[in-house]
Amino acid sequence: AQSVTQPDIHITVSEGASLELRCNYSYGATPYLFWYVQSPGQGLQLLLKYFSGDTLVQGIKGFEAEFKRSQSSFNLRKPSVHWSDAAEYFCAVGAAGGSQGNLIFGKGTKLSVKP
Amino acid sequence: EAQVTQNPRYLITVTGKKLTVTCSQNMNHEYMSWYRQDPGLGLRQIYYSMNVEVTDKGDVPEGYKVSRKEKRNFPLILESPSPNQTSLYFCASSLSRGSGYTFGSGTRLTVV
Numbered sequence: 001a002q003s004v005t006q007p008d009i010h011i012t013v014s015e016g017a018s019l020e021l022r023c024n025y026s027y028g029a030t031p032y033l034f035w036y037v038q039s040p041g042q043g044l045q046l047l048l049k050y051f052s053g054d055t056l057v058q059g060i061k062g063f064e065a066e067f068k069r070s071q072s073s074f075n076l077r078k079p080s081v082h083w084s085d086a087a088e089y090f091c092a093v094g095a096a097g098g099s100q101g102n103l104i105f106g107k108g109t110k111l112s113v114k115p
Numbered sequence: 116e117a118q119v120t121q122n123p124r125y126l127i128t129v130t131g132k133k134l135t136v137t138c139s140q141n142m143n144h145e146y147m148s149w150y151r152q153d154p155g156l157g158l159r160q161i162y163y164s165m166n167v168e169v170t171d172k173g174d175v176p177e178g179y180k181v182s183r184k185e186k187r188n189f190p191l192i193l194e195s196p197s198p199n200q201t202s203l204y205f206c207a208s209s210l211s212r213g214s215g216y217t218f219g220s221g222t223r224l225t226v227v
Contacts, residue, residue: 032213043205043218044158051213090157094212102173103148103216107157 002027002093006106013081014114021076021109023091032094033074034103035065039087047089050074061085086113117142119219121206127225128196136191136222138206146209147189148173148216149181151202158205164189196226 003026013019025031032051036044048059055067065076074091088110094103119140128134140147148163150173160173164183178200180192189208193200203223207216 032215034215036218043220044207044216046215046217049213049215102163102171103160104174105150105158105160107155 002031002095002102002104004091004093004104004106006089006091006109008109009107010110010112012112012114015083016080019076019078019081019085019111021089021091021111023074023076023106024072025074025091025093026072027093027095030069032103033065033067034092034094035059035063035074035076036090036092036105037061037087038090038108044090047076081111081113083113083115086111117217119206119208119217121204121219121222123222124220125223127227129227130197131195134193134196134224136193136204136206136224138189138191138219139187140189140208140217141187142208142210142217143186144208144210144217145186146211146216147183148207148209149179149189149191150205150207151175151200152205152221153202161191161204196224198226200224201226 005024034049035047038044047063050057050067058064088108090108091106122137149161150158152158159175161179162181164170206219209216
């Protein structure tokens with residue numbers, strides 16, 4: 001069964017600093033990988049996704065993520081954080097085979113941004 | 116506007132009183148899913164559906180029922196709610212496995 005680990009529960013960065021949120025997954029084959037963002041009191045918004053092709057994927061709001069098969073990781077990055085990026089971020093893995101629609105989420109990383 | 120609509124947004128009920136949370140999508144998506152979100156636990160999948168009349172259990176299906184009689188609707192049914200089902204619930208839909216889910220705005224349920 002697939003699983004997702006986000007090692008950092010809470011991260012604080014200064015506005016303008018770079019950001020990297022970690023995500024490690026466990027799955028037997030190459031899964032579908034996603035990053036979502038949830039602002040306070042809101043639903044989840046898809047930032048980016050990966051299945052195959054270029055291992056560096058670009059998303060919305062200036063985010064990017066890099067798939068590293070050897071490390072089973074899919075870390076999210078942003079070169080310069082804005083105060084509006086403060087939110088909770090979720091990594092998710094979906095099975096490329098087997099049960100379709102079964103999308104597993106990590107427990108999330110809460111991002112705080114210092115002025 | 117393409118969206119997933121859940122109702123109600125907020126609900127307070129008593130233990131044992133059957134309730135239904137509705138979910139509807141207007142994007143002709145094949146896949147639909149229900150999640151619950153609890154502090155420190157992230158999102159956990161309750162049930163999902165790959166098409167009309169095709170559903171499967173997620174990680175936490177106990178105490179919940181679903182049905183998919185029409186493509187656009189995927190209601191979540193709590194036959195006998197208990198306080199441990201107090202949570203924030205999200206419905207989501209997706210065109211395909213790899214396209215990612217579009218989420219509704221959530222339903223905050225309190226069972227007393």
